[in-house]
Amino acid sequence: MAQSYRILLLMKRFTDANRTMWDARVPAHKKSEFYDVESFKGGAPALKPLELKELGDVKGKSLLHLQCHFGxxxxxxxxxxxxxxxxxxxxRAIDTAKxxxxxxxxxxxFVESDIDSLPDNLGGSFDIVFTSYGVVMWLPDIRRWGEVVAHFLKPGGTFYIVEFHPTSWIFDEESEILKVKYPYFNDGEPLALPSTGSYADPDGSTGTFTEYSWCHSLADVLNALINAGLKLEYVHEFPYTSYPQFPNLMNLQDDGTYRLKEGDGSVPLMYSIRAVKPV
Ligand SMILES: C[S@@+](CC[C@H](N)C(=O)[O-])C[C@H]1O[C@@H](n2cnc3c(N)ncnc32)[C@H](O)[C@@H]1O
Known part of the structure; x- marks a missing residue:
């Protein structure tokens, strides 16, 4: 009991540190080229063709967006x-979204809550639960995430995620060649890495933080959903990604995706999962 309390406290310390970092990123992200809020306000899509195609028509449906950033x-x-x-x-993300x-x-x-305690902070159930691009790596407890997803789906409701592939997190992001640097499997301990700026703040104006992340294997993500009672419709893996994850190694394509220069097509860089909550 004392041991699990200590683990909980430790996890809270990690997620508190991550929250401070994400709070600091919000203003820079809102005015970044990456998010291009002005074009979005003018009618340009923020969602990518992949999730638009795979999730389909959402008109009239209730949709819960987990880890929505600034909305x-x-x-x-x-x-x-x-x-x-x-x-x-x-x-800060929730204030900006509002x-x-x-x-x-x-x-x-828009509701401020971490994933684990969301059932205490939000009522109701939804036709769709959606989450995307850079989300599960911030969660210490992937089994809990699966339970939360299932909790908020109506019977017959759809869960959809499009996410960076855990295989892509094992490579050295600064190398000129594909080189394994980080473990694929995690034992519950986070990877603690210094982080200056972000994917949307290349100049580092948000400062330097220690970020804590967990590389959840594809099997762990799938089992979290299966153990929570969801029925998988499909799992897709893609040899391209939506941002230059390895700056030295990637080429921008005509369709806005990025592919590896070296070994193009040999490594999965993103995945998507669609699942339903049985009636
Ligand atoms: C990479 S962003 C998501 C990006 C989103 N697809 C977008 O482009 O707007 C990750 C988000 O997860 C949120 N986050 C991280 N850990 C969380 C947690 N434990 N509970 C809820 N939100 C969390 C962060 O605040 C951040 O807004």
Whole structure:
């Protein structure tokens, strides 16, 4: 008992540190080229063709967006007719999402909560639970995540995730050649790495933090969903990704995706999963 309490406290320390880092990133992300909020306000999509195709028509459906950041993707779903609730553990992200919704006159609800305690902070159930691009690596307890997803789905409801492939996290991000640096499997201990700036803040204006992440294997993600009672519809793996994860090694394609220069097609860089909660 004392041991598991100590582990809980330790995990809280890691997620608190991550929250501080994500809070600091929000203002820089909101004005970044990466997110290009001005074009989004002008009608450009924030969501990518892949999730639009794989999730399909959301008009009139209730949609819970987990780890919604400052809400741009959530508001894109709202603009396509979904009744959206976005959640994130960063208070700054949620404040920014609320003000963007107001500014764009789009109906959406945003709730500040971490994933683990979401059932204590939000009621109701949803036709769709959606989450995407850089999410599960921040969660210490992937089994709990599966339970939370299942908790918020209506019977017959759809879960959809598109995410960076855990295989892609094992490589040295600064190397000129593909070189394994990090373990694929995790034993519960986070990887603690110094982080300056971010994918959307290449100049590092947000400062330097220690980030804590967990490389959840594809099997762990799938088993979390299966153990929570969901039925898998499909799992897709892709040899391309949506941002230059290894700056020295990737080429931008005409369709806005990035592929490896060396060994193109030989390594999975993203996956998507679609699952349903049985009636
Ligand atoms: C890479 S961003 C998601 C990006 C999103 N697809 C987008 O581009 O807007 C990851 C988000 O997860 C949130 N996050 C990290 N750990 C979390 C947790 N334990 N509970 C809830 N949100 C969390 C962060 O605040 C951040 O907004």
């Amino acid at each position: 741009q993707d959530s508001l894109d779903w709202a603009r396509r007719g979904a009744k959206v609730t976005g959640i994130d553990f960063s208070p 003000s963007l919704a107001q500014e764009m006159n789009l109906p959406a609800t």
